[in-house]
Structure formats: C-alpha cells, structure tokens
Amino acid sequence: MPVLVLGGLIALGELAPGAGFLALGLCLAAGLSLAWYWLAGVMRLNAALRRAAEEQGPFSAPLPAPRLPAIGEIEEGLARLTRSLQNRAALVVQLRAADEAIVEALPDPLIVLAADRAPLRANRAARRLFGLVGEGLARGDLAALLRHPVMAAALDRCLAENTPQPVELALPGAVTRDLSGQVLLMQPPLADGGRLVIMLTDRSAARAVERMRVDFVTNASHELRTPLASVMGFIETLRGPARDDPAAQERFLGIMAEQSERMRRLIDDLLGLSRVEMSEHQPPDGEAELTALLRAEAAAMEPLYAARGIRLVLALPEAPLTARPADADQLGQVARNLLDNALRHAQAEVRLTAEPARLGAREGVAFTVRDDGPGIAQEHIPRLTERFYRVDKGRGRGAGNTGLGLAIVKHILTRHRGQLVIESALGAGSGFRVWVPGA
C-alpha cells in the first residue's frame, strides 16, 4: 500500500523523483525483510508440527531463539503438546504390556478368537491345558474344543446376542476334561482383532475329588450294609423258624458274632483312616525306636500266627534304629497292618527285617514284611493303597477284610514323609518295605 501511494505521488509530480524512489526502495526493503522473518518462523513451526505428528518429540537441541516473540510462544506450546502426546503413547504401550502379562499369568485358561473363530491368542494356562507349544493354535484339543457342539452353540449365541454365554462341557481325550467357563464378545474388538474371549476353568481335578468322596461314602455304607443285612436276617430266623432249634440257634449266633465283629473292624478302620487323614498335614514331632517297636508288635501277633500255624521269623539288628521325626503309635499300626496282611496270605512263613537305609540323600530306617503267599499280580500293585481295594473281593470279604489297611499305611507314611514299596509277583510271595526318615 505505501509503495502504491509513493508511486502515485511520484507520477503526479507531488514528490521529487530522487526522494520518492529512495522512499519507495526503503519501503520495499522493509516489506521484504518482514516477510522473510515471518516465513522463517512459519517454516520452523511447520517442522515442529511434522515432528509432533510423527511422534518424534520436540527438537533435542534447542534452536536459536526465534526472531519474532509470537513464533517463540507458539513453538513452546507445540513442544508441550508433543511431549504430552509422547507420554500418552508410552503409557498406552505400558498398559498393553501389563494387560498381556496379567492375561498370560492368569491361572485359568483364556483364549482369544477372531470374528471367524480362528484362535488368535491363548495364555499360558490354556497352552498347558491343550498341550500347545509355540505357534499353531488351531490344533489338537483346542480345535476339538472349538468344534464341540456346546462351545459352538455358545459362540453362536454370544455373537448373535452380544451377552456373555456360560459353557459347561466334558472334552473327551486321553483324559476327559471337565471344563466350565464363559464366552464373551469384545465390543469394540481388541487391538489384535480379537472378537471373542473364552475363559475356562478346568474342573477335572475337583470333579475327581468329588467323585472319590461320593465313591467313599457309597463304598463305606455298602460295606456296612452287607453284614448288617445278614445279622438282621438271622434275627428274623431266630425269632421264627429257628425258635425251637437250639443247634441252629448256636450256629446262627456264631455267624452273627462274626458279622458284628466285621462291622466293628470296619468302623474302627474308618475312624482310624479319618484320624490319620486329619493329622496328615501336621508332621509328627516325636521319635520311635524301630527294633523295640517291631518286637512288641510281633509279640502281640504271635498268638494269631501260632493259631494258623505260620512261623514269624524276626531278623532285627542289635543296634537301635531310630525313626525321627515319627509317631510311634502310628508306626506300630503300620507294622500291625502289614503283619496282619502277611499272616492272612502266607503259606508257612513270614519274615520281618529292619535296617538303616537311605532314600536318595535322606538318612532313614526301613523295615520289610515278607511272606511266602500267592503274591500279587502286577496290575493290582499300584492300586492296593486305595480305600476298599481288594484283589480278590470274594475271598477278602470272607476273611473279614476291610480293604482299608494299606490305605491307612499309605496315609501314615505320607505324614511321615516316608515311602512304601511293594515287591510282589504271582507265585513269588510279597514284600512290603517301609522307609521313614531317621538315623
């Protein structure tokens, strides 16, 4: 504008051309330098904005102060904005890493699926459950889980209704898995495209314990019901048909006494077992001298052995064998149960031996009850310590057995951090070796 005014004045002859052109030149120079200042400032702003957009943060080395103070202020504002953007980006990365770590460490299996149900992610518990190592999620049991009708239906419903769907299913396999859990729809989808999340709990172990408890109660009542029914039957007979038959009465009373004795034994063993189980998690704090303890138990059994014509041979060392920490009463019961079994199965002889023994690096003492009976077939050996497990049900019951003796032995040895080793083969007799810590 001033240039136009000056030009006009010169053209109209109102201004001397010399002074007029000088003023014109000065005006132009001032305008250009002002424009240059601004342009430089705007270019700096432009560069700063670009860095902010690329999340590079403000310039590391401070620039020389801009020539225009207004530009300086805008630059500073931009730098602050860039820094806060950068912090926020770092926070997002950190939060995501924390989320991943938490999901990975969850004790329960968690699986993330895309909208097309392709598995995207499985946490550690899920990989362990489905035996997945490394990549390749769409394999084996996981694929079977996703195909399972219950799971497929839950995924359908979840996608259609967008509400969490409970699932409860038994996944067949080498071992059947009882799984329960939930299917969730992610709205909006996860960063990796995850649309569906399956959260599971493996209830197999809990179910097995539940089943065992139910089995136990069923077994215990069944075992008690049989002798009880027989006693009740004989009472009926004694009241009715055998009322005037002293010989039959004598015989029936004998059987009734036997059956009552069996019930007493069973109740004793059940109570013994539950006592042992209760103390199982509390280690013993006393000690027991094994040779004296075994001699005493053998002496107490001697009459029973004599009655059946079985020899009980003791081969115990002179030096004392101390079990420690130990519960002498419980170790006595272990010896009693083993000597009782041996007596029941032996043909002519039972040997009782004891010696100091190591188990790995642990010092301890051991004793063995060995009989010359029929022996035990290999497939039964691992199961002998189960409650109510008897190799020959019919014969065992006839002999008044409860099938609880070895279960009690096992629990006592667990409490002692000890070990029971059964060595037997059909036709070769049986050896039951007990090891407990000591010196």
Ligand SMILES: Nc1ncnc2c1ncn2[C@@H]1O[C@H](COP(=O)(O)OP(=O)(O)O)[C@@H](O)[C@H]1O
């Ligand atoms: N010395 C042995 N020889 C052969 N079989 C044995 C011997 N000891 C135990 N068994 C088998 O193990 C089973 C379980 O023993 P146990 O738990 O003591 O119960 P129980 O003696 O009441 O039957 C017995 O029924 C028997 O079949």
Ligand SMILES: [Mg+2]
């Ligand atoms: Mg027994």
